[in-house]
Amino acid sequence: MADMMKRVVLAARPDGAPTTDNFRLEDAPMPEPGPGEFLVRVLWLSLDPYMRGRMDESKSYAKPVPIGGAMEGGTVGQVVASNNDRFAPGDFVLTHSGWCSHAVSDGKGVRKLDPDLAPVQTALGVLGMPGMTAYVGLHEHGRPNSGETLVVGAASGAVGSVVGQLAKIAGLRVVGVAGGVQKCAYVVDALGFDACIDHRAAPDVEALRAQLAEACPDGVDIYYENVGGKTLEAVIGLMNPFGRIPVCGTIAWYDLGGLGQGAVEGPNTLPRVWRAILVNRLAVRGFIVWDHADRFKEFLTEVSGHIRNGRLKYRETVAEGLENAPDAFLSLLKGGNFGKQLVKVADM
Amino acid sequence: MADMMKRVVLAARPDGAPTTDNFRLEDAPMPEPGPGEFLVRVLWLSLDPYMRGRMDESKSYAKPVPIGGAMEGGTVGQVVASNNDRFAPGDFVLTHSGWCSHAVSDGKGVRKLDPDLAPVQTALGVLGMPGMTAYVGLHEHGRPNSGETLVVGAASGAVGSVVGQLAKIAGLRVVGVAGGVQKCAYVVDALGFDACIDHRAAPDVEALRAQLAEACPDGVDIYYENVGGKTLEAVIGLMNPFGRIPVCGTIAWYDLGGLGQGAVEGPNTLPRVWRAILVNRLAVRGFIVWDHADRFKEFLTEVSGHIRNGRLKYRETVAEGLENAPDAFLSLLKGGNFGKQLVKVADM
Numbered sequence: 069m070a071d072m073m074k075r076v077v078l079a080a081r082p083d084g085a086p087t088t089d090n091f092r093l094e095d096a097p098m099p100e101p102g103p104g105e106f107l108v109r110v111l112w113l114s115l116d117p118y119m120r121g122r123m124d125e126s127k128s129y130a131k132p133v134p135i136g137g138a139m140e141g142g143t144v145g146q147v148v149a150s151n152n153d154r155f156a157p158g159d160f161v162l163t164h165s166g167w168c169s170h171a172v173s174d175g176k177g178v179r180k181l182d183p184d185l186a187p188v189q190t191a192l193g194v195l196g197m198p199g200m201t202a203y204v205g206l207h208e209h210g211r212p213n214s215g216e217t218l219v220v221g222a223a224s225g226a227v228g229s230v231v232g233q234l235a236k237i238a239g240l241r242v243v244g245v246a247g248g249v250q251k252c253a254y255v256v257d258a259l260g261f262d263a264c265i266d267h268r269a270a271p272d273v274e275a276l277r278a279q280l281a282e283a284c285p286d287g288v289d290i291y292y293e294n295v296g297g298k299t300l301e302a303v304i305g306l307m308n309p310f311g312r313i314p315v316c317g318t319i320a321w322y323d324l325g326g327l328g329q330g331a332v333e334g335p336n337t338l339p340r341v342w343r344a345i346l347v348n349r350l351a352v353r354g355f356i357v358w359d360h361a362d363r364f365k366e367f368l369t370e371v372s373g374h375i376r377n378g379r380l381k382y383r384e385t386v387a388e389g390l391e392n393a394p395d396a397f398l399s400l401l402k403g404g405n406f407g408k409q410l411v412k413v414a415d416m
Numbered sequence: 417m418a419d420m421m422k423r424v425v426l427a428a429r430p431d432g433a434p435t436t437d438n439f440r441l442e443d444a445p446m447p448e449p450g451p452g453e454f455l456v457r458v459l460w461l462s463l464d465p466y467m468r469g470r471m472d473e474s475k476s477y478a479k480p481v482p483i484g485g486a487m488e489g490g491t492v493g494q495v496v497a498s499n500n501d502r503f504a505p506g507d508f509v510l511t512h513s514g515w516c517s518h519a520v521s522d523g524k525g526v527r528k529l530d531p532d533l534a535p536v537q538t539a540l541g542v543l544g545m546p547g548m549t550a551y552v553g554l555h556e557h558g559r560p561n562s563g564e565t566l567v568v569g570a571a572s573g574a575v576g577s578v579v580g581q582l583a584k585i586a587g588l589r590v591v592g593v594a595g596g597v598q599k600c601a602y603v604v605d606a607l608g609f610d611a612c613i614d615h616r617a618a619p620d621v622e623a624l625r626a627q628l629a630e631a632c633p634d635g636v637d638i639y640y641e642n643v644g645g646k647t648l649e650a651v652i653g654l655m656n657p658f659g660r661i662p663v664c665g666t667i668a669w670y671d672l673g674g675l676g677q678g679a680v681e682g683p684n685t686l687p688r689v690w691r692a693i694l695v696n697r698l699a700v701r702g703f704i705v706w707d708h709a710d711r712f713k714e715f716l717t718e719v720s721g722h723i724r725n726g727r728l729k730y731r732e733t734v735a736e737g738l739e740n741a742p743d744a745f746l747s748l749l750k751g752g753n754f755g756k757q758l759v760k761v762a763d764m
Contacts, residue, residue, distance in 0.1 A: 293690075296687065296690055300686075300690070301686075315690065315693050315694045316694070317694065318687065318690055318691060318694060321687040321690070321691070333683060333684065335681060335684060336681065336683060336684045336685055336686070337684055337686045338648075338649075338684070338685045338686040338689055339644065339666065339669040341686055342641075342644055342648070342663065342666055342669070343666060343669065345663055345700060345701075345702040346663045346664070346665065346666060346702040346704075347702065348702065349701070349702045349703050349704060349707060350700075350701070350702050351699070351700070351701050351702075352693060352698075352699070352700040352701070353693075353697070353698070353699050353700070354693040354694040354695065354696065354697045354698050354699075355694075355697050356694075356697060359697060
């Protein structure tokens with residue numbers, strides 16, 4: 069066992085869009101597992117948009133990462149030493165170890181993974197938090213009915229891709245929004261969405277709305293909200309009466325100081341959105357994936373079944389080495405990833 | 417029977433806040449009831465914020481009033497001549513005759529009123545559409561639990577006053593927002609709210625938020641939205657996790673061109689509101705009273721019971737004569753009414 073481990077810490081809080089200066093790679097003493105604890109060697113680190121929130125100081129549903137503290141994050145690793153009867157060296161585990169090469173755990177909230185059932189890193193993506201976010205947001209708050217139309221942003225991403233494919237399986241017309249010709253082609257050709265609009269090719273909200281309107285001839289019944297910004301403003305006027313808007317994220321607004329809690333330069337589109345909610349009797353519902361933890365087993369059974377029978381596909385973008393996590397994360401925030409963004413921290 | 421009737425028509429669509437120039441009082445030939453029809457002499461006209469919406473051309477949940485057409489509105493009248501077996505001269509009826517002295521009806525959607533049960537004009541207020549709006553918004557979408565805190569704007573108005581009193585009966589802490597010292601005193605002293613904030617005395621959103629925070633030491637579980645604007649922006653940051661926001665109107669924004677469907681001068685507070693929905697997992701739900709028409713009898717039984725036993729109070733502001741309807745309506749939009757705004761069109 070090496071005497072030192074590596075980790076990426078929050079060097080400074082971002083002012084607007086984060087940069088590499090907000091992170092610092094450092095060495096730290098290798099932690100020792102105490103009684104009932106075990107040491108994990110991290111193999112895979114998940115990068116997710118919610119981490120942007122942890123970099124700010126403002127109130128959210130979770131505490132911010134302290135300055136100098138390791139960045140948070142879901143990880144898949146292997147037990148290398150254990151004082152815990154439930155976990156033996158060699159076991160593959162899903163932990164929340166953060167941007168680190170090694171970590172100690174007492175086993176609380178840790179799930180063992182069977183590498184024969186699915187590639188272990190899928191526990192961070194399609195069979196983990198992003199997939200579960202897609203599943204519960206769609207089913208709990210989207211309440212899909214066959215024949216309806218769903219729109220989802222970041223359609224090639226870890227959440228959007230699963231939302232759209234589950235909605236197709238449920239018999240909906242599904243229209244994605246994604247950034248770039250290549251992603252849109254993938255969303256339609258590989259994932260089977262009915263259409264995908266390239267928001268980078270739409271010069272403004274009106275242009276995006278016009279393209280969405282054409283792709284949604286019967287209006288929009290569910291807008292699965294994971295982006296905010298231009299996509300929300302374009303789709304809100306297309307919602308059908310009694311439409312549903314599950315809200316799991318607003319990545320387009322994450323850099324607006326205080327996680328979008330501050331007001332930003334106008335025009336103020338709040339009246340337009342609020343009026344649409346009233347006139348069309350929309351149900352807008354914020355949610356966080358673990359509010360619905362009781363549905364995890366059901367999700368795992370259903371989605372792993374769809375993967376096995378080929379009805380649900382996923383894609384990964386892999387950065388090699390913990391030292392490349394900051395760049396990969398900054399790229400993710402700008403839509404540079406294609407599918408689930410992972411960091412391969414060590415070889416199995 | 418006179419040969420002529422009076423009516424108030426929409427003379428021109430408003431550009432921003434409406435003025436008296438948007439209305440015209442005119443004489444018209446007295447209508448004659450055809451087969452199966454009856455003639456109603458209007459006694460009371462209801463004035464309600466939703467009528468502002470009908471003056472604009474933009475899409476809403478109902479068609480706009482055409483230029484030169486009589487303004488729409490709920491009315492209580494008396495049958496004066498009838499070719500309909502169900503309605504006899506002398507019957508009191510709830511109709512939707514608009515801003516008119518007389519109207520013909522075929523009886524569809526018309527409800528007979530018993531003047532011995534309650535003053536007939538209450539069918540336009542506390543026992544009619546505004547009361548029902550309060551009732552279904554609170555119970556269907558607010559889902560109140562004893563011990564929770566509710567905030568409602570326009571707290572002395574026809575809807576807000578009923579929302580707050582029903583919430584008090586349900587065991588909630590109730591905080592109103594109203595315009596002026598006199599209304600706030602009435603809301604607390606006569607209606608029994610726990611507190612009422614005078615939004616006219618708050619110079620900005622931050623000041624209003626600070627006063628609301630003080631009045632809601634345990635945060636806000638239900639914000640019954642009937643005003644929008646400054647009140648919404650002040651309360652959104654005080655919402656508790658899993659809070660509910662039923663939306664029945666946004667009177668503060670009704671003059672923003674196209675019923676608030678156009679964007680307005682910044683700053684843009686949509687990101688702040690959307691983020692609060694996500695972080696606190698809020699349920700925002702637009703609704704229109706007649707989506708829940710099936711609950712009307714239950715509402716009538718419950719609320720008329722509360723009125724009879726003195727647990728629920730109401731107040732009316734009465735303008736005399738149809739010719740004064742435009743001024744009374746403009747005053748209503750600026751908060752000049754105190755309780756339910758009515759026009760006494762004719763004596764009983």
